[in-house]
Amino acid sequence: MSRVRRAGTLLAVLLLAVTAACTADKPATVTLRVLASSDLTDLRPVLDRLEHETGVRLVMDYRGTVDAGDALTPPTDEHDLAWLSSDRYLRLKLKAAGYTGPVPLSTKIMDSPVAIGLTPAAADRLPDRPTWADIADAAAAGRLGFAMADPRHAGSGLAALIGVATAATGAGRALRPEDVTCDRLGGFFAGRRITATSTADLVARFVAGQDSVDALISYESVLLSVNAGGRLRQPLRIVYPRDGIVLAEYPLLLLNPRQRAAYDKAVAWLTGADGQRMIMRTTLRRPVDPAVTRDPRLGPAIGNSLYFPDQQETIDRLLANYRAGGRPGHVIFVLDYSGSMRGARLAKLRATFDGLGGVDRTSSGKFARFYPGERITLIRFGRTVLGERTFTVEDQADIDAMRAFLGGAEPAGRTAVWSALDHAYRIAATARRAESDRPVSIVLMTDGENNAGAAIDGLLPRWREVGVPTYAISLARAAPPDLGRAASATGGRVAEATTDNLRDAFKDVRGCG
Incomplete structure (x- = not known):
């Protein structure tokens, strides 16, 4: 065999070996269908990295958190996973419906508290760290108009409504159906100026109408992103009501047990140090891993976290009062x-x-x-x-x-x-x-x-x-x-x-x- 032929053969063998090695290093792709809260659209770079490093591809079906909870019917749901801002509404709905099957496996991925973004002028009219009562009082007096997502569809709106209604009772416990009365919420509703069925639409409407509204009530991550987006004439001052907040924990739920291996792989990467840091940098949500150094833009420790209601009737009454509060x-x-x-x-x-x-x-x-x-x-x-x-x-x-x-x-x-x-x-x-x-x-x-x-x-x-x-x-x-x-x-x-x-x-x- 000539030297040229031997060199060509050797090169071909080397190329085959490199190709095989690269193929072996790249994990096989597994595609999972995910019913997701609409405010998770900002996770796209994280999902691309997840797929690259683990081979798990998450195909997201975005809906409002409440709408998603209403749509889920385990164990027959067409989705493999659900990724919601909270699974507590879903669990209440299943309990009220008499569901006795296995509860979907759930893992918390990240946190974000409901907070209030105030214009500088509005912030100057309120205490340094206002309560929900201060917000309701200012709204009732005509001194505060706010934007808040519709709680009948969006998790941030429902969490804010639970927060203000729980604070109104002053009871220091989860809301009960008898606690929910329109007379305690009417003043708060008087301040409602802008609403939308999704977080993205709410932000767009708030930015467009920023000269006629004083506050944006949403997740901390949303408020930080709005401030960083360069679309506001003045950045919002973010406050955390001192009488308590409701926390979004963004659990990833396994709906299809046959995909447990892929679920575990995705969870391991998302809750690992690299995944947690990327989530925080990309979305400004808080890491659940305490070892990850927090971005300085994130607020202090959350403090008093309010209880989520433990009866579906309580939620139903809250939403009925919201509907009547127009x-x-x-x-x-x-x-x-x-x-x-x-x-x-x-x-x-x-x-x-x-x-x-x-x-x-x-x-x-x-x-x-x-x-x-x-x-x-x-x-x-x-x-x-x-x-x-x-x-x-x-x-x-x-x-x-x-x-x-x-x-x-x-x-x-x-x-x-x-x-x-x-x-x-x-x-x-x-x-x-x-x-x-x-x-x-x-x-x-x-x-x-x-x-x-x-x-x-x-x-x-x-x-x-x-x-x-x-x-x-x-x-x-x-x-x-x-x-x-x-x-x-x-x-x-x-x-x-x-x-x-x-x-x-x-x-x-x-x-x-």
Whole structure:
């Protein structure tokens, strides 16, 4: 064999060996279908590196976290994995549906708390580290308009809604269905200016309307990315409500057990040091590996993390209140001005309305205050209706006018409770016919039994037909049984009070429709 032929043969052998070695080094590709939260579109560079180093290709089907949770039906789902901002909504949904099969294997990949990005001007109007109550108070006073994703579709919107509703209870535990009342959230909803069904759309709308809105409520990673994107005239100041936040943990769920090996390989890379660092650099989400040095742009330790509700009914009520929160309500207050209300009781009643007008600076007071667009009807009654006036709250002048109305008369005479309540139901029926989309409710406050005017029995059927709840506050030593009948028949409830805690009772049954 000639030298040329031997050299050619040797070169061919070497090329075959190199090719074989390269082929052996490159892992075989496994493709997994992933139902993913829409805010994970920023992971594309991470997914490309994952595939290059492990051979696991993740084909993402992006949807809102809540929409994704509603779409999942393990174990028959068409996807191999799910990667959501949180799997807690999914778990509640499966529990409520009576699902008894195996719970999908879940591994946390990264974290991002819900935070609030404030314009510098808005931040200057609030405490250095505001609470959710401060945010609700500013929204109710017309000083803060915000952008927030629709919680019926997007995980960030649902997490923010859970955060503000949990803080409103002040209970330090997970929300329960009975905790969710529209009267505590109406002021917060008054600040809603921009919404969208996905994080990407929300950010785009916020950037386009940045001159007309004061805050963006979303995940920390989203706020940091918006600040870094160069599209804002002034960067947002990111704050973490000190009464607690809800944390997105971005778990990766295994839906198809036959793909366990590929799932384990992907999880090992994503939670390893290199994967965690790349996720943090690319998306500004927090690493779950404590050994990875945190990017200095990420905020301090998260602190107080609020509990996620453990009942589907709680979530359903929250979303129903959000849906109804698009129109400020009409609350009709029916207030006992009979002779027995003289002195300390009347002073407390007037002080209570001062608090609802914004004077009460407690956390619960900030959530319960009157807010722009809300319609308030005040009825004073004794033996008959002594006075009636309706206000639409726009500014402090309207609050002052309500205060003047309540201060312009003194109690006298006997107590015609049911005649006064019937008068309120006539107003409510007219309001419902005129504006069917505005929620209406009645709050009745009395310190004694009915001793004048109509009896309750002939009026209850008509009140039921109107479809407006009555929330009753009793200042008597024991609530008269008929108060309970009126409240129960109309879908409301009774709160017993004393002169000392009258303000708390009004906040508890504030009314909103």
